Amino acid sequence: MIRAIKGTRDILPPESGVWNHVERVAREVFASYNYGEIRTPIFEETALFARGVGEDTDIVGKEMYTFEDRDGSSLTLRPENTASVIRAFIEHRLDQRPGLQKLFYMGPMFRRERPQKGRYRQFSQIGAELIGTESPTADAEVIEMVLEILSRSGLADFHLVLNSVGCKECRPKFMEALRARLAESGAKLCADCQRRSTTNPLRVLDCKIPEDQPVIETLPSILDYLCEGCRTHFATVRQSLDERGVTYEVRPRLVRGLDYYTRTTFEVVHGSLGAQNSVLGGGRYDGLAEALGSKTRSPGIGFSIGEDRLVMSVESAHPALLKDAVDVYIAPMGDAALRHSVLLGRELRRGGLRVEIAFEGKLKRVLETANKLNARFALIVGDNEMAAGVYALKDMTSGEQQMVKREDLEQHIYGKYGTTTNAS
């Protein structure tokens, strides 16, 4: 048997309905903030990610799906989308367009990691980029927007953590101080942290081992090293969030996995996700466009939601979304009734109802199926009905059945249930 490749999976109904639900919500929210969709290729020149994401990141170092094309060039399946968006921004001279560039995307990304709960080799992200402003109010607006997507998707108990990682002026000073401190007292830390001290000192700050905490407490905080510009920028971001009523936790030890972040970084975590509790991450990247060859300075801020994880959280909060139901299940009795039902069903469908017509089977069997499919109504079409021009409409929940004229069907169905609420 041929199976899906490790770390990839099929999304089947009814779960695919939850995916559609969160994507629909995201599109609505993006539209309300005036973002337009950008669709970039799924593979790019390897150099784009090497330069854009950062040579020293794990993503570039060991997780990319890279392959050689027939002409010998090196291509890579996109491990994230910000680099591609900036590449497109530069390539199409979007900096020359009026106003800010506000772009969103959704789609699959690829990283060759060991799969586990909430982590796949092909996974999907929903993200957005706001390019062309350094305004801290923009940072706050982007954060507000992404939280709006979460809450309108049905998530309630998520937690926003916020930090500033400084700029190319002040971060090196902090890194220097951090390395110095680690050189002094690093020997008291766990083996992992000793390794991190040289490979990725920032990660030491994020260590969860209780025994290491006393030492970690004494390590310098980035917030104490911010330059004047970064300090006021961060203060204004916080003020704007406060004024919007957005609650957050400032976590000076919040570390992001990509090299391009400057100033504001943020992350949202949610329980129910296992060890991978981060449902989205984002931040500002003021130097990225120039690093990728832009002639004009094009500061930006963006985020990306782990759609797989968001869906997982929404499902745990709203199991009902996984129960999709047909509105009307039509049970024709005999060939003439079936031909009649086809046209009747089409009318109801055009009226916006979710309708299924049983092509074969005895009435008892058909009603059984209607029941198993959670049909709200069964509509029985037999000789009596066709002759009289009325149909037996059966409410599958209450069991009540009444004869309804053709033109009154929709009214009866909607009258009882309002509009349909199917996720998909």
Add this chain to the structure above:
RNA sequence: GUGGGUAUAGCUCAGCUGGUAGAGCGCUGGAUUGUGGUUCCAGAUGUCGAGGGUUCAAUCCCCUCUACCCACCCCA
């Protein structure tokens, strides 16, 4: 890349100190020629993950492999 767990029917899982398999759900038909949900009856479905070893005999014990899950690293 490293560690742990699991692998038996379509699904969820039982299966004792070795004697080649069971339940629930689902599926098919019937009790009921035009009425589902609750009952009742009957039925179909397994290379017991793969390969090798021990044994008279292996789903069970041993070895190897593979897949999946969880965790580490790291991240969405």
